[in-house]
Amino acid sequence: MFAYYLDLALRSLKQNRVLTALMVLAMGLGIGASMTTLTVFHLLSGDPLPGRSGQLFYPQVDPTPTAAPALPGNMNYIDAVNLWQARRADRQAIMVGGNVKTKAAQAGSRPMSLHTLATTADFFPMFGVRFTQGNAWTAADDLAKARVAVISRSASDRLFHGEGGLGQSIRLGQWNFRVIGVIDDWRPTPHFYELDRESYGDGDEVFIPFLTSRDLAELGITGYSLNCYGNTMDDLHLENQPCLWLNFWVELDSPAKAQAYRQFLDNYAREQQALGRYVQAGSPRTALPSVMQWLDQNGVVPSDVSLKSWIALGFLLVCLMNTTGLLLVKFLRRTTEISVRRALGASRQQIFLQCLVEAVIVGMAGGVLGLLLALAGLWGIRHTPADYADLAHLDLPMFAATFAISLVVSLVAGLLPAWRACHIAPALQLKVI
Amino acid sequence: MEIRPIFASLRKHRIPALLIVLEIALACAVLCNAVFMISQRVNDIRLPSAIDEQGLVTVTLRGTDDKLVGSEIPRNLAALRGIAGVQQVAITSSLPLSTNNWGWSFGVNADSVIANQKNINVSLYFIGESGDKALGLHMLQGRFFNADELADSKFDTAPLPETHAVVMTHAAAENFWPGQSALGKTIYSKPYYYTVVGVVEDVLRPNISTTNTRKSYDAVYFPMSAAGSKGALSYYILRGAPQDRDRIMREAEQKLAELNPGAVAKGQIYVDIREKYFANMSSMAWMLVLVCVVMLAVTAFGIVGLTSFWVGQRRRQIGIRRAVGATRRHIMQYFQTENLLLTTAGVVVGMGLAFGINVYLMQHYEMSRMPWYYLPGGALALWLLGQASVFGPAQKAASVPPVVATRSV
Incomplete structure (x- = not known):
């Protein structure tokens, strides 16, 4: 029976090519535009570390004298080091980035400016960073202020021209560091652990121990946004300055541990208040957002992107109505044919199904066209200079979603016309013939 | 025309x-x-900035040795001056829209400290000799820094310069002292204080807020000597004719890279900096334009399709009307009026909907209220679109010959 409906539908679609083409075009444009924007939205609002992000939290405390409505987005040195040394989480790491002049240590190599992250040993296991060669440094290296570095594969290609570089030396500023590990290129999207840099930019390329970077303050790794809440007399040696510039992340493997850490953080803030370090009146404020909460708080997904998705959905709705109208017109034009079929014994249900099959064929053709348009749209986005441009690819779930959407849209568009068509009174129409 | x-x-x-x-x-x-x-996007993208954007070229030099910059900067500037077509050369700490922002808060009272809530946050630009000419700044009042101020200004340990002269934008001056002349007045951040020696036409900050454009121009210029700059001066700026800028940029980058083998030189023409800053916005604007055009096209298709169907369905009635004396004009008018009625109903609902969407967007996104004239504007566009798309089918209807009425059923 289905094959017969299919045959009927194809015949009917062929009969009026212009109308069919209009419907497919409208569906295709609607689906294409909405899939393009939804894909970008899906990419930008995604989980940067699927499977892991639920256990990662960003502790926030407020050492500033004036209570701003939002808690500070960074920590000062004393709080970050206190919390890091307390080791009350399963894993914890301080991190701060900067652009550092880097070159391979051998003579004659050209310097380049690389995104460098000063962090502590737990960074790599906590975020699940994969090593292709060598290993991360240890907590002992952190305290010993070891001059060791981990580099990304792309940095190793640029510095050592594809020879890996493990065990070699690189020169950051005027100091040599020994490369003890090479990581696979790692670019969590968005760049959640340090949002002051562009949220969808490249990953970090060189990693060095945090305390080493403080020892060599002239490297200038002081983050991408330095926010001071008191008079500062020095913008390189920030250890004792009233400045917020560090990121601190913790891993807490169970909700109970997260709860316990919240309590710990609260106690810590009270203790600091008692010591006179926190001068705000009232009970001190703390927070422990998870990765997704943190991204949400910071409004990481550009509001333009979600606006675009709304507009594209509105556009899809216009296309949907358009297709519904045209399908209705098409079915009603065939009242005689439908009446004959009804008179010959077809039930309403069968007419209904037949009409829906036709709608779905239009929808699927529109879906294919929409997919092509979405691919073209994403190609266009990849050629814009936006910082997320190179991420704009159609992945498998979105590919499947395109067809799911076109199926649903065409069914919705076909329902009303099909329902009208199956309620044609055959006798009235047959009389006319 | 009878509409019943x-x-x-x-x-x-x-x-x-x-x-x-x-x-x-x-x-x-x-x-x-x-x-x-x-x-709105187009307004943002076109925000004026009173520097010579078209002719400006910049080369950033990073990774220089702070102890040597006192001699290296004058040497580099002299070398850049030798490039053919270069009219002015200077060095500065950042450029408008470069995203490299150095902010500080100042007050107008002698006891203002940085944490004061009433202070005004401004972007700081540090600039060397003839920086005004290289950027193409327009002095509105007062003067640019004199040779002494430029030579004496330096950084000690604090992130503010050891000088007492400042040049600010007109907008910043208005924010500090509304309605008064800023010349000779002083801004404070204890223990530092700076007296305004000049006011320039508005120059954008390195980063601007898209929601509060009033603050986009709060920038101040401080003099800075090469020797005392502690690495803060890293933007070499060159001004030339717009048609030479690409060549100047390449030659300047090459020259600085040769002279400073240990540092990283990167050249850019200023228009690219501006374009990159607004890239997301302009891609958004283009996408919206595309959606509008395609949506109008789809709506037109819908009207054409539906009206064509109605025309086909009513061939006999049209024939009869023609047979009993209706002219072609009458038939055309019938379909045009029908379309006008439908479109009018549509735009009435649509204007309400547009207003509602705007209110929603104002609450959930950084969106301002839509001026009222957008509503009748949209209505007019759809009226025109409706009439344009109904024209073809209506003409087809008008060409139905009266003889159709006499054909047997």
Whole structure:
């Protein structure tokens, strides 16, 4: 029976090519535009570390004298080091980035400016960073202020021209560091652990121990946004300055541990208040957002992107109505044919199904066209200079979603016309013939 | 034109008529909001900045040795001056829209400290000799820094310079002292204080807020000597004729890289810096334009399709009307009036919807209120679109010969 409906539908679609083409075009444009924007939205609002992000939290405390409505987005040195040394989480790491002049240590190599992250040993296991060669440094290296570095594969290609570089030396500023590990290129999207840099930019390329970077303050790794809440007399040696510039992340493997850490953080803030370090009146404020909460708080997904998705959905709705109208017109034009079929014994249900099959064929053709348009749209986005441009690819779930959407849209568009068509009174129409 | 028969016929085709009304309403709502967003983006992208953007070239030099910059900067500047077509050369710490922002808060009272809530946050630009000419700054009042101020200014341990002269933008001056002349007045951040020696036409900050454009121009210039700059001066700026800028940029980058083998030199023409800053916005604007055009096209297709169907369905009636004396004009007018009625119903609903969407966007996104004239503007666009798309089918209807009426059924 289905094959017969299919045959009927194809015949009917062929009969009026212009109308069919209009419907497919409208569906295709609607689906294409909405899939393009939804894909970008899906990419930008995604989980940067699927499977892991639920256990990662960003502790926030407020050492500033004036209570701003939002808690500070960074920590000062004393709080970050206190919390890091307390080791009350399963894993914890301080991190701060900067652009550092880097070159391979051998003579004659050209310097380049690389995104460098000063962090502590737990960074790599906590975020699940994969090593292709060598290993991360240890907590002992952190305290010993070891001059060791981990580099990304792309940095190793640029510095050592594809020879890996493990065990070699690189020169950051005027100091040599020994490369003890090479990581696979790692670019969590968005760049959640340090949002002051562009949220969808490249990953970090060189990693060095945090305390080493403080020892060599002239490297200038002081983050991408330095926010001071008191008079500062020095913008390189920030250890004792009233400045917020560090990121601190913790891993807490169970909700109970997260709860316990919240309590710990609260106690810590009270203790600091008692010591006179926190001068705000009232009970001190703390927070422990998870990765997704943190991204949400910071409004990481550009509001333009979600606006675009709304507009594209509105556009899809216009296309949907358009297709519904045209399908209705098409079915009603065939009242005689439908009446004959009804008179010959077809039930309403069968007419209904037949009409829906036709709608779905239009929808699927529109879906294919929409997919092509979405691919073209994403190609266009990849050629814009936006910082997320190179991420704009159609992945498998979105590919499947395109067809799911076109199926649903065409069914919705076909329902009303099909329902009208199956309620044609055959006798009235047959009389006319 | 009698409209009662039109109503009678529309009543018989309620659902298709309703669909077309809804489609037009939705199209009108999306169109008004999208065009409004486009105009806002375009305004932002076109924010004026009183520097010579077209002729400006910059090369950033990073990784220099702070102890040597006192001799290296004058040497580099001299070398850059030798490039053919270069009219002015200077060095500065950052450029408008470069995203490299150095901010500080100042007050107008002698006891202002940085943490004061009433202070005004400004972007700091540090600039060397003839920086005003290289950037193409327009002095409105007072003067640019003199040789002594430029030579004496330096950084000690604090992030503020050891000088007492400042040049600020007109907008910043208005924010500090509304309605008064800023010349000779002083801004404070204890223990530092700076006296305004000049006011320049508004120059954008390195980073601007898209929601509060009043603050986009709060920038101040401080003099800075090469020797005391502690690495803060890293933007070499060159000014030349716009047609030479690409060549100047390449040659300047090459020259600085040769002279400073240990540092990283990167050249850019200023228009690219501006374009990159607004890239997301302009891609958004283009996408909105595309959506509007395609949506209007789809709506037009819908109207053409539906009207064509109605024309086909009513061939006999049209024939009869023609046979009993209606002219072609009458038939055309019938379909045009019908379309006008449907579109009017659509835009009335659509204007309400457009207003509602705007209110929603104002609450959930950084969006301002849509000026009222966008609504009638959108309505007019859809009226025109409706009339344009009905023209073809109506003409086809008008060409139905009266003889159709006499054919047997």
